[in-house]
Amino acid sequence: MAESLLSSDLPFYVLAIDFQIDQVRHEWNTPKNIHWLFLQDVSSAEISFFKHKYSQNSDEFRWSLKPILLKQLCKEFDQVCYLDNDLYFLQNPNILFEKFENHRILLTPHFYPSSPDVRGANWFEANFQVGVYNAGFIGVRKDASDFLDYWINTCRYDVRKSYFRGLFDDQKYLDVVPAFFQQVYIHLVPTWNFAGWNDWYPNVKMIDNQLYIDKEKVLFIHFTSYSLNQFSQKEHPAFGAYKSYLKHLNAVSYQSIPKESRCSKRQLKNYLRFLYWRILKRIQSN
Numbered sequence: 001m002a003e004s005l006l007s008s009d010l011p012f013y014v015l016a017i018d019f020q021i022d023q024v025r026h027e028w029n030t031p032k033n034i035h036w037l038f039l040q041d042v043s044s045a046e047i048s049f050f051k052h053k054y055s056q057n058s059d060e061f062r063w064s065l066k067p068i069l070l071k072q073l074c075k076e077f078d079q080v081c082y083l084d085n086d087l088y089f090l091q092n093p094n095i096l097f098e099k100f101e102n103h104r105i106l107l108t109p110h111f112y113p114s115s116p117d118v119r120g121a122n123w124f125e126a127n128f129q130v131g132v133y134n135a136g137f138i139g140v141r142k143d144a145s146d147f148l149d150y151w152i153n154t155c156r157y158d159v160r161k162s163y164f165r166g167l168f169d170d171q172k173y174l175d176v177v178p179a180f181f182q183q184v185y186i187h188l189v190p191t192w193n194f195a196g197w198n199d200w201y202p203n204v205k206m207i208d209n210q211l212y213i214d215k216e217k218v219l220f221i222h223f224t225s226y227s228l229n230q231f232s233q234k235e236h237p238a239f240g241a242y243k244s245y246l247k248h249l250n251a252v253s254y255q256s257i258p259k260e261s262r263c264s265k266r267q268l269k270n271y272l273r274f275l276y277w278r279i280l281k282r283i284q285s286n
Contacts, residue, residue, distance in 0.1 A: 002034055003248040004089040004220075011077075013037055014085075015069050017062060037069075044068045046152060053156075060159045063170040066138065067151035074142045081106070084136035087193075088245045089220045090211060096139060096192075096219075103185035105147055105177060106139030111190045111198035119200050126197070129163050135171035136222050137193050139185075147181045189213055195222040196230035199238070206237045221245070 002012060012033045039047060046068055054061035066082055073080045079100040081093075099106055109132055116124040140148060154173040161168055178184045190198040191213050203214045211218040221227065221238065223245055231242040 001083060001085055001087050001089070003251070005033060005093060008033070008093055010093065011035060013069075013073060015039075015042065015065060017065070018058065042068060042072055044072065046156065049156065054159060060169065063135070064155040064159045066135065066170060067148045067155065070138065070140050071145065071148045071152070074140065074145070074148070078142045079139070080142075081139040082137065084222065086223045087136060087220050088223055088241065088248075090241060091217055091219045093219070099185045100139070100141050102183065104141040104144040104183040105181060106137075106185045106187070107133045107174060107177065108137050108187050108193040109190075110134050110193075110195075111201060113200060123197070123200075130168050131172040131175055133171070133174040133177070133186075134193050134195075134222070135169070135174060137220075138174075144181070147177065150177075150180065189216055191216045191218045192220060193222050194218045194220070194238070195224060196227035199227075199230055199236070204237050206240065209240070211238055211241055 002014075005012060010033070013035045015037045017039055039051075042065075047065075050061060050064045050068075054064055070080055070082055079097050081096055096106065110126070110130065112126045112130075113119045113123050114127075118124070151170070151173060155170050158167060159169050166172060178186065187193075190201050194204075194211075194213065201213060203212075205212055218238075218241075221231075221241055223231075223242075228242065230236065231238040233239065236242075
């Protein structure tokens with residue numbers, strides 16, 4: 001992701017929780033636009049609580065830190081965007097910050113299908129199980145501390161996947177944000193946060209080596225393992241972006257590119273949840 005942002009003059013902060021300071025600062029050849037932060041750099045009373053509560057799951061711990069990191073950076077900057085590390089920008093990100101002129105919070109929907117007839121019931125019901133908005137991108141203005149306090153408190157309550165309780169990590173809590181808070185911007189085309197889960201969207205095409213949805217250029221892609229598998233098909237309009245992304249990963253000797261033959265623990269959990277959903281749906285339909 002950082003490589004795709006090198007042309008921008010925006011400062012780029014990374015919170016590292018799995019590496020030692022000396023390892024990062026002396027052994028890694030990182031792009032010049034990266035500024036490293038470590039847990040001891042984040043001044044929040046919540047850190048110790050979250051570290052203890054989510055000590056058995058590093059993913060849950062990392063996700064719970066998003067609003068804390070945003071709140072800290074808002075002390076120094078007027079506008080801040082959180083980006084997952086598997087986002088890849090195709091255009092200059094400055095357009096994101098233009099939206100802060102009239103909005104305090106920026107959200108991107110998943111754009112799961114709005115009908116079970118489009119891609120099947122599983123994808124349709126993902127709207128209500130996984131969440132309307134994707135937490136891989138969040139933008140906040142300095143005066144959005146009320147939203148960040150809400151998000152911190154909800155992450156303090158629980159960060160886990162529990163469909164029957166209406167929970168999905170830190171993400172499902174975003175569903176009510178447009179109802180609870182003012183000046184929320186929702187980007188209504190998946191050109192922000194384009195991914196494998198919304199590539200069903202009509203009018204995705206390549207024009208003059210630029211990826212478009214409708215008449216708007218795709219700003220950034222979310223290259224989860226599912227997106228990598230989807231976009232690795234040569235006939236897919238995003239195949240060129242996929243190759244460019246892999247080129248950047250290989251340039252930094254990245255060794256964990258997901259392969260279809262490899263099943264991660266997270267993918268296995270997702271597949272088991274899918275099987276549970278199918279069994280439950282079959283029982284309820286009888």
